[in-house]
Amino acid sequence: MSSSIRPPGRRSLKPSSWVWGAVGLLVAAIWVFPVYWMLNSAFLPNLTLQAGTPTFLPFGGSWDNFRAVTASGSFFSALGVSLAVTSITVVCCLFFAFLGALAISRFRFRGRRGFVLALLLVQMLPAEGLFIAQYRMMASVNLLNSVIGISILYIAAVVPFTIWMLRGFVAGIPVELEEAAMVDGLTRTQAFMRITLPLLAPGLVASGVYAFLQAWNEFTVALVVMTSDSSKTIPLWLRSFLQSSASRETDWGQVMAASTLVAVPVIIFFLFVQGRMSSGLVGGAVKG
Incomplete structure (x- = not known):
């Protein structure tokens, strides 16, 4: 029993x-x-x-495919360009998107609705329809084949959606938390930095991941404005393995090895931000 x-x-x-x-x-x-x-x-x-x-x-x-991929040195050149462009894009997007999301969520000002509507309309514009204008704009200011030039285009493309994404996180944090902290003697800036900002950490990480993926994987804009061999980004560099100049056939072993190398920085980035997201959640819960 x-x-x-x-x-x-x-x-x-x-x-x-x-x-x-x-x-x-x-x-x-x-x-x-x-x-x-x-x-x-x-x-x-x-x-x-x-x-x-x-x-x-x-x-x-x-490891022959990996040795062949990295032998010419073009991989490290393209990796440096992509890392620079992606870093600038992520930092600038988070900065501008944070200020924009904070403004439309915490303040009431003239033209606020028009600004929010403009964010939605920008997302509806097809990227292909802007290529000619983007190329002529970059050429007029001598920013073709430059990290700064393509970073500006990426920031302009990513910021609107990033603002819209962060707006939901900012709006989800009650303003009464800041008011209670101000009653306890903190200034508005101190209340925001100590109470609200830790709670926004998951939203900042999620927005940073989106900006990182958009800048790292983007191909068409880079194909238009980065025409020099020395200024290729990682997606453009990967395209060069589709056909070898000698046999005019695809070396799939090198293509797969190159794709693996391209994926390594993305994996490292996700491993890094995953820990930051968890710590942000815990820290925000304690401070709240």
Whole structure:
């Protein structure tokens, strides 16, 4: 009789739970498989990849594709350009978007509704329709093939949506928290820095992630204004591996190796901001 007594705290899983768990694992495997295939192909020679039978494990693989990708030095040049452009874009977007979101969420001023409407209208403009104007504008101020020039274009494209994203986070924080802190003797600036800003950390991180991905992966604008070989960004550099100049065929091993190298900074960035997001949530909860 004692063996039939179920220990406290343990529950038997329903059959539906097993089914949904299996479905979740299947979806996760389908989602992860392209990433695994990229990593697997990066270690295999091109002849193996072009064979009729697919190779699912990199047995007999090597680092030759990675050595070939980094041998010319163009990778490090493109990496430096992309890191500079992305850093400028993220910092400037967070600064301007933070001020804009704070203004439309905390203050009432003339033209506020028109400003919010303009943010929505800007998002409706097709990027392709601005290429000619952007090229002529950059050419008129001698900013073609420059980090500053393309950073300005990226900031202008990313800031409107970033303001709209941060606006929801700012509006979700009650203004009474700042008023209570001011009653306790803090100034408005001190109340904002000590109470509201820590609570905004998750929103700033989310907006920074969006700005980072937009600047890091952008291709079409860079293709228009970054025409010099020495000023290529990472997406433009990756495009150069589609066809080799000698055989005029795609070396898929090098393409996959190059794609893996391009993904490494993104992974590092996400690992970094994930910890900052968690600390921001905890810190904001304590201070609130």
